[in-house]
Amino acid sequence: MNKALFLDRDGIINIDHGYVYRQEDFEFVEGIFELCKAAQRLGYIIIVITNQSGIGRGRYTEEDFHQLTHWMKQQFTHQGVHITDVYFCPHHPTKAKGNYLTSCECRKPNPGMVLSAAKEHKIDVKQSIFVGDKISDMQAAEAAGIHNRVLVASHYDDHKQVEAQRIAKLSDAIAFVD
Numbered sequence: 040m041n042k043a044l045f046l047d048r049d050g051i052i053n054i055d056h057g058y059v060y061r062q063e064d065f066e067f068v069e070g071i072f073e074l075c076k077a078a079q080r081l082g083y084i085i086i087v088i089t090n091q092s093g094i095g096r097g098r099y100t101e102e103d104f105h106q107l108t109h110w111m112k113q114q115f116t117h118q119g120v121h122i123t124d125v126y127f128c129p130h131h132p133t134k135a136k137g138n139y140l141t142s143c144e145c146r147k148p149n150p151g152m153v154l155s156a157a158k159e160h161k162i163d164v165k166q167s168i169f170v171g172d173k174i175s176d177m178q179a180a181e182a183a184g185i186h187n188r189v190l191v192a193s194h195y196d197d198h199k200q201v202e203a204q205r206i207a208k209l210s211d212a213i214a215f216v217d
């Protein structure tokens with residue numbers, strides 16, 4: 040069984056400027072490469088779990104997302120970090136168009152993407168860690184059975200009750216990877 044570092048994307052890997060889909064708007068968060076390198080050294084595989092309702096909302100296309108993802112993975116490769124897989128949810132239950140308008144199992148706070156990743160990559164969730172910036176990340180992680188949950192402070196934190204280890208900035212997450 041593998042253990043994984045699950046990473047949210049917007050707000051954790053890159054600064055969440057709102058529905059980012061172009062390289063020029065993709066700004067890496069300070070400390071992300073160091074966090075990934077530390078996790079890799081300890082034997083974690085790295086999986087990205089991201090809601091991309093911008094696709095369903097018609098702001099950008101799946102092709103735009105895949106192009107940006109390809110580029111993002113290259114940047115990690117240049118830093119010596121291998122991203123094993125990227126899971127995304129293009130849906131939204133009320134704001135999306137056409138077939139994207141659905142209450143799916145993959146959109147966080149639902150655990151669908153984490154569960155698919157666990158199955159496809161033989162991941163033991165109990166040995167894994169999820170780092171996110173929204174309560175919905177922590178809810179998805181909890182529902183998937185991940186105990187080691189780290190919530191990085193962001194303007195999204197509405198201080199709802201959620202069991203997570205709260206940290207001020209991404210670089211503090213390294214302490215929870217062991």
Ligand SMILES: O=P(O)(O)OC[C@@H](O)[C@H]1O[C@@H](OP(=O)(O)O)[C@@H](O)[C@@H](O)[C@@H]1O
Pocket residue numbers: 047048049050055056057058059088089090091092093
């Ligand atoms: O943080 P992750 O899961 O990687 O991605 C979140 C994004 O898809 C977007 O999610 C949106 O929320 P809604 O999807 O509209 O609720 C907003 O928060 C956007 O600012 C944000 O860019």
Ligand SMILES: [Mg+2]
Pocket residue numbers: 047048049050051055171172173
């Ligand atoms: Mg986020």
Ligand SMILES: [Zn+2]
Pocket residue numbers: 128129130143144145146
């Ligand atoms: Zn979905």
